[in-house]
Amino acid sequence: MMNVQYSVGQSKPCPVHDFALFATLGDTFSDALKVVPSDSVEYAATDTIYSAGVSAQHIYLLRDGYVKLFKTTASGKDQIIRVVKAGEIFGFDGLVDIRYNHSAMPLKHATVCRIAVDNLDMLGARRPEVERLIMVRCIKELQHADERLLELGAKRSDERLASFLLGWCNAANRWTPLILSRLEIAQLLGLTIETISRLFAQWKREGLLEEKQQAIQILDRHKMKQVADSNV
Amino acid sequence: MMNVQYSVGQSKPCPVHDFALFATLGDTFSDALKVVPSDSVEYAATDTIYSAGVSAQHIYLLRDGYVKLFKTTASGKDQIIRVVKAGEIFGFDGLVDIRYNHSAMPLKHATVCRIAVDNLDMLGARRPEVERLIMVRCIKELQHADERLLELGAKRSDERLASFLLGWCNAANRWTPLILSRLEIAQLLGLTIETISRLFAQWKREGLLEEKQQAIQILDRHKMKQVADSNV
DNA sequence: CGAACAATTGAATAAGGTCAACGGCTGTGG
DNA sequence: CCACAGCCGTTGACCTTATTCAATTGTTCG
Numbered sequence: 001m002m003n004v005q006y007s008v009g010q011s012k013p014c015p016v017h018d019f020a021l022f023a024t025l026g027d028t029f030s031d032a033l034k035v036v037p038s039d040s041v042e043y044a045a046t047d048t049i050y051s052a053g054v055s056a057q058h059i060y061l062l063r064d065g066y067v068k069l070f071k072t073t074a075s076g077k078d079q080i081i082r083v084v085k086a087g088e089i090f091g092f093d094g095l096v097d098i099r100y101n102h103s104a105m106p107l108k109h110a111t112v113c114r115i116a117v118d119n120l121d122m123l124g125a126r127r128p129e130v131e132r133l134i135m136v137r138c139i140k141e142l143q144h145a146d147e148r149l150l151e152l153g154a155k156r157s158d159e160r161l162a163s164f165l166l167g168w169c170n171a172a173n174r175w176t177p178l179i180l181s182r183l184e185i186a187q188l189l190g191l192t193i194e195t196i197s198r199l200f201a202q203w204k205r206e207g208l209l210e211e212k213q214q215a216i217q218i219l220d221r222h223k224m225k226q227v228a229d230s231n232v
Numbered sequence: 233m234m235n236v237q238y239s240v241g242q243s244k245p246c247p248v249h250d251f252a253l254f255a256t257l258g259d260t261f262s263d264a265l266k267v268v269p270s271d272s273v274e275y276a277a278t279d280t281i282y283s284a285g286v287s288a289q290h291i292y293l294l295r296d297g298y299v300k301l302f303k304t305t306a307s308g309k310d311q312i313i314r315v316v317k318a319g320e321i322f323g324f325d326g327l328v329d330i331r332y333n334h335s336a337m338p339l340k341h342a343t344v345c346r347i348a349v350d351n352l353d354m355l356g357a358r359r360p361e362v363e364r365l366i367m368v369r370c371i372k373e374l375q376h377a378d379e380r381l382l383e384l385g386a387k388r389s390d391e392r393l394a395s396f397l398l399g400w401c402n403a404a405n406r407w408t409p410l411i412l413s414r415l416e417i418a419q420l421l422g423l424t425i426e427t428i429s430r431l432f433a434q435w436k437r438e439g440l441l442e443e444k445q446q447a448i449q450i451l452d453r454h455k456m457k458q459v460a461d462s463n464v
Numbered sequence: 465c466g467a468a469c470a471a472t473t474g475a476a477t478a479a480g481g482t483c484a485a486c487g488g489c490t491g492t493g494g
Numbered sequence: 495c496c497a498c499a500g501c502c503g504t505t506g507a508c509c510t511t512a513t514t515c516a517a518t519t520g521t522t523c524g
Contacts, residue, residue, distance in 0.1 A: 074462070081382075131363055132360070138370040138374060145378070149384060150305060154311040156512095187385075189385070190385030192512075194473085195511090198473080229306040229307070230306070230307055389479075423480075423481090426504085429503060432503095
């Protein structure tokens with residue numbers, strides 16, 4: 001572990017049971033979790049949480065910030081698979097495989113709580129509940145992946161960007177911090193920086209979208225939805 | 233259930249435990265499964281197994297043939313999410329959601345065994361093992377989806393087709409039946425019929441690929457791999 | 465303040481899509 | 495048994511979309 005900064009000490013216990021995700025399992029699980037060694041780790045923008053191909057020893061819960069999961073082609077192009085938001089879990093390849101099949105890095109900054117896969121055994125009888133939880137999350141993620149496959153495979157650049165923005169700014173008519181750079185948006189949508197930039201410029205001109213500082217606001221959500229489904 | 237033909241009777245019990253996938257759970261599970269109502273259903277090429285948005289009541293095990301899972305855009309374009317092969321399970325949206333989030337149809341022909349989600353409860357104490365099994369399958373599928381996202385988002389048409397063909401013809405230098413039509417390959421790779429056709433023609437000319445009847449053979453697997461990773 | 469980096473914009477190019485015509489196979493009905 | 499319709503695949507010419515290349519501006523950070 002090189003560029004990893006522990007938030008307080010080397011192994012600060014992580015209050016996993018505070019999180020809604022794990023809270024659904026009830027108190028018995030929370031109690032059980034207190035037995036499981038877990039620690040809190042903080043990452044800066046340039047840190048790598050884990051790399052594809054590396055031994056998959058931990059399962060992660062994102063406490064604060066955003067994390068991008070991505071894969072890299074043989075020719076060096078990155079494709080962002082998913083953007084993880086606070087409260088979500090990621091990196092559960094270790095439950096099945098020896099190695100991670102993708103890489104994980106923060107967007108800007110991230111605080112995670114991680115549990116060693118080996119230590120999951122300590123949960124004893126509660127373990128099936130964890131697996132059920134992960135199964136549920138996994139199916140949800142699979143549905144999300146299906147949707148993204150549809151976007152990458154069957155939609156034009158403007159449709160892709162529009163539906164990404166709609167998903168990102170889930171609050172209507174409010175400023176939403178855009179954590180991703182143009183490059184990261186491009187890598188997420190399978191496009192180039194320039195294409196993203198041009199679409200932004202066009203939509204700003206048309207009064208569809210506004211941007212100030214690092215934040216954006218969708219001015220005409222209805223029209224943006226039309227663009228996303230190409231009902232123009 | 234309209235265009236559904238039951239293989240023998242209305243509810244022929246399905247020997248689920250014969251399948252490698254479930255066999256991993258051991259004999260106790262096989263015994264338990266005999267209690268669970270499941271039936272075998274046969275579909276022709278034009279039948280629909282289930283449609284996106286429909287109530288997700290069954291979980292399926294493909295016994296014979298191939299099944300395509302796909303989503304449709306608002307404008308009517310289909311994107312094939314995954315091609316299911318014999319022995320694999322699909323349609324487990326019902327474990328989490330009320331409705332299927334994608335549609336399922338056979339390629340040519342399919343025989344499935346299905347279990348009502350409600351009846352999975354009958355497995356009682358053995359249920360955690362089923363959930364673990366599904367979790368494992370689900371993670372595997374997620375990894376597969378990640379790979380496909382990389383292909384659709386970051387690769388050119390020739391790279392996509394080449395890596396699809398390499399995956400499809402896993403046996404080296406042997407004739408492999410190509411179950412998919414040009415249209416279906418196009419819908420899988422996010423391309424058009426014409427593009428697929430042109431690449432096939434080019435590779436046949438170059439002696440990379442051969443096609444007779446409904447079968448194909450990769451003549452130069454090494455070179456095909458180079459195309460897939462654009463090491464040209 | 466200047467160096468590095470991020471975003472914008474324009475012009476040229478390439479990749480793939482669209483449109484259209486044609487060939488070939490299959491299955492059906494006279 | 496043949497003729498023909500219908501479907502699938504092929505091929506060519508053209509067009510659209512998005513990428514690439516390049517120059518410029520804006521932004522952030524030491």
